Amino acid sequence: xxxxxxxxxxxxxxxxxxxxxxxxxxxxxxxxxxxxxxxxxxxxxxxxxxxxxxxxxxxxxxxxxxxxxxxxxxxxxxxxxxxxxxxxxxxxxxxxxxxxxxxxxxxxxxxxxxxxxxxxxxxxxxxxxxxxxxxxxxxxxxxxxxxxxxxxxxxxxxxxxxxxxxxxxxxxxxxxxxxxxxxxxxxxxxxxxxxxxxxxxxxxxxxxxxxxxxxxxxxxxxxxxxxxxxxxxxxxxxxxxxxxxxxxxxxxxxxxxxxxxxxxxxxxxxxxxxxxxxxxxxxxxxxxxxxxxxxxxxxxxxxxxxxxxxxxxxxxxxxxxxxxxxxxxxxxxxxxxxxxxxxxxxxxxxxxxxxxxxxxxxxxxxxxxxxxxxxxxxxxxxxxxxxxxxxxxxxxxxxxxxxxxxxxxxxxxxxxxxxxxxxxxxxxxxxxxxxxxxxxxxxxxxxxxxxxxxxxxxxxxxxxxxxxxxxxxxxxxxxxxxxxxxxx
Numbered sequence: 001x002x003x004x005x006x007x008x009x010x011x012x013x014x015x016x017x018x019x020x021x022x023x024x025x026x027x028x029x030x031x032x033x034x035x036x037x038x039x040x041x042x043x044x045x046x047x048x049x050x051x052x053x054x055x056x057x058x059x060x061x062x063x064x065x066x067x068x069x070x071x072x073x074x075x076x077x078x079x080x081x082x083x084x085x086x087x088x089x090x091x092x093x094x095x096x097x098x099x100x101x102x103x104x105x106x107x108x109x110x111x112x113x114x115x116x117x118x119x120x121x122x123x124x125x126x127x128x129x130x131x132x133x134x135x136x137x138x139x140x141x142x143x144x145x146x147x148x149x150x151x152x153x154x155x156x157x158x159x160x161x162x163x164x165x166x167x168x169x170x171x172x173x174x175x176x177x178x179x180x181x182x183x184x185x186x187x188x189x190x191x192x193x194x195x196x197x198x199x200x201x202x203x204x205x206x207x208x209x210x211x212x213x214x215x216x217x218x219x220x221x222x223x224x225x226x227x228x229x230x231x232x233x234x235x236x237x238x239x240x241x242x243x244x245x246x247x248x249x250x251x252x253x254x255x256x257x258x259x260x261x262x263x264x265x266x267x268x269x270x271x272x273x274x275x276x277x278x279x280x281x282x283x284x285x286x287x288x289x290x291x292x293x294x295x296x297x298x299x300x301x302x303x304x305x306x307x308x309x310x311x312x313x314x315x316x317x318x319x320x321x322x323x324x325x326x327x328x329x330x331x332x333x334x335x336x337x338x339x340x341x342x343x344x345x346x347x348x349x350x351x352x353x354x355x356x357x358x359x360x361x362x363x364x365x366x367x368x369x370x371x372x373x374x375x376x377x378x379x380x381x382x383x384x385x386x387x388x389x390x391x392x393x394x395x396x397x398x399x400x401x402x403x404x405x406x407x408x409x410x411x412x413x414x415x416x417x418x419x420x421x422x423x424x425x426x427x428x429x430x431x432x433x434x435x436x437x438x439x440x441x442x443x444x445x446x447x448x449x450x451x452x453x454x455x456x457x458x459x460x461x462x463x464x465x466x467x468x469x470x471x472x473x474x475x476x477x478x479x480x481x482x483x484x485x486x487x488x
Contacts, residue, residue: 030163030167030170031043031166031179034170034175039175039176040250040253042176042246043176043179044237044249044250044253045237045238045241045249046121046125046176048235048237048238049125050125050128050129050132053096053100053125053129054129054132054133054136055223056096056223057089057092057096057097057129057133058089058092058093058132058133058136059088059089059092059216059219059220059223060219060220060223061085061086061088061089061215061216061219062085062089062136062137062140063218063219063222064085064215064219064222065081065085065137065140065144065215066140066143066144066274066275067218067274067278067355067358068214068215068218069081069082069144069145070144070145070274070275070276070278070279071275071278071282071283078202079202079203079204079205080205080208080211081211081215082137082141082198082202083204083206083207084208084211084212084215085137085215086133086134087206087207088207088212089133089137090130090133090134090137092133093129093130093132093133094130097126097127097129098126100122101122101123101126104119104122121176121177121180124177124180124181124184127184128180128183128184128187131184131187131188131191132187134187134191134195135187135188135190135191135194138154138190138191138193138194138195138198139151139154139190139194141194141198142154142194143275144275146275146276150197154190154194157186157189157190157193158186158190161182161185161186161189162179162182162183162186165181165182165185165186166178166179166182169181169182218358218360219360221360221361221363221364222360222363224364224367224368228364228367228368228370228371231371231374231375235374235375235378236252236382236390236393237249237252237253239378239379239382239390240252240382240387240390243382243383244382244386244387248386248387250327251326251327251328251329251387252329252333252387252390254319254327254329255315255319255327255329255333255334255337255391256337258315258318258319258334259334259337259338259340259341260341261307261338262304262308262338262341262342262345263341263345265300265303265304265307265345266300266345266348269299269300270348273296273352274352276292277289277292277293277352277356278356280292281356286413289415290415290416293415293417294415294416294418296349297346297349297418297422298421298422301421301422301425302425302462302467302468304342304345305422305425305426305429306425306428306429306432306454306458307338308338308339308342308429309426309429309430309432309433310432310433310436311331311334311335311338312331312332312334312335313331313433313436313437313439314436314447314450314451315331315334315335316328316329316330316331316334317447319334321443321444321447329387329388330388332388332391333387333388333391336388336391336392336394336395337391337394337395339395339399340391340394340395340397340398340399341398343395343398343399343401343402344398344401346402347398347401347402347405347406350402350406350408350409351363351405351409353409353412353413354405354408354409354412356413357412357413359408362408366404366405370397370400370401370404371397373396373397373400374393374397377389377392377393377396377397378393381393421467424465424466425462425467427465428461428465428467431457431458431461432454432455432457432458432461433454435453435457436450436451436453436454
């Protein structure tokens, strides 16, 4: 395993991901202050629906393509696999989109005014999903074969392009249509960029039935996963709207956007994680695979642990400064969301083992059980605890899910995930949180100053505790000095 090359990929993806997360930070004040709490809540519901329907409509075929093509070197096999998965995903998206639109017309009378707001915009959501079937396949192609430069540039287009287009449409007075039309434009640009480039590299072909059967046998158990993932992570917005109000949906979504900072930290790791572990598994390089997973658990924990533990100090002041007083909730809600995200990210390492062993049915049933639990917890907690109940239900669900995935994964493949190092990181994070607790946060400058001082203390503690060795520091120093500036 070329760890230096993988590290370079992660750093490049991490740099691009800074701008992807910056998109969410920039859009939060733009949308929240322009649209207001209620319409921002509607936007979060629409985006949640998009997140639900895309993996469902494409039949989880991109996941199958990554699993079977990541270790492939035959260009003909790659061509057949890519175009089979892409064309079938596009066709199914078109069919399901038309069905949803057809059903929504006579069904709208059975919904209230709140739901009719979503149905009025359903046509543009279907257009977005159909475009996403193609654009996501293009992005997935470059991710599968670790084409870091193109992948990063597409991420930057999704971030900067989306911000610029949204601001232009908002200035034209488009309100809720502004971010939706911006997404459509970005999807089209990615398709116009990606498809010609892919055709020039591998050519074009029609759907191969034998390949489709192979892919569907792997992907079919994953199709409900999109619904189950949405149920666990997104359905709480609709239950909050049902039991409370759309304003509470807006406040919860704003806090959730800040909580996604954990996903921001781990996304560079997972960008090429599946293709990399697939290659190691298929080549029977199990010792390298154990070392690879251990490193990928340890290094993001260096950033995620202090953020989670110190969140109660800086979280609400940051939301107040970014979105406004109307969006401020509680430090407890932010902490539960961050912990839930952390559990989800750690669980992803374990579920990857089950993907390697092709036990997609087992993954499906685990998600069925935990998604059902999540719904019952939301119904039980939201009416009594408010939006904090939604955060608690998600945290409990992801913690349980991670434990179950670990127990099943350990039956097939065992590895050391560095308990001692993680414990040291946790202790250093608590000390750092105790220091920044004494600061007040009335402006962005005070947030930046306290964060920098806390980071200096934390880095010193991490080094003195031996969590990061001298050899690791030398590796990163020489890597940054000699490798990163070379052409990818």
